[in-house]
Amino acid sequence: MPRKIDAEQVRKVAKLSRLDLSDAEIAEFTDQLGAILEYVEKMNELDTTEVEPLAHCLPISNVFRADEVKPSLGTEKVLANAPERETPFFKVPKILDDNSGA
Numbered sequence: 896m897p898r899k900i901d902a903e904q905v906r907k908v909a910k911l912s913r914l915d916l917s918d919a920e921i922a923e924f925t926d927q928l929g930a931i932l933e934y935v936e937k938m939n940e941l942d943t944t945e946v947e948p949l950a951h952c953l954p955i956s957n958v959f960r961a962d963e964v965k966p967s968l969g970t971e972k973v974l975a976n977a978p979e980r981e982t983p984f985f986k987v988p989k990i991l992d993d994n995s996g997a
Contacts, residue, residue: 898928900925900928900929900932902921902922902925905921905924905925905928906921909921909924931939970983
């Protein structure tokens with residue numbers, strides 16, 4: 896029989912996850928996590944000796960497309976919708992001050 900999860904374990908996981916949970920949330924998650932662990936334990940009862948482990952549930956082969964050179968858009972098309980531009984570049988706000996050391 897699986898060991899039931901308690902509120903103290905939920906508090907520990909919440910602390911590790913840096914979550915500030917109320918007592919009501921602790922109680923709710925204790926029940927929910929207990930139900931999840933119960934379900935997993937039921938799955939452990941299944942005979943999987945002849946089931947091959949999977950990395951993915953669907954058959955997948957190489958999903959990458961061929962690397963082909965294609966014509967680019969060109970500077971004017973790329974900059975057409977830019978909010979600000981300083982030909983032939985995008986103009987962006989300065990984010991470093993003179994004292995940043997960068």
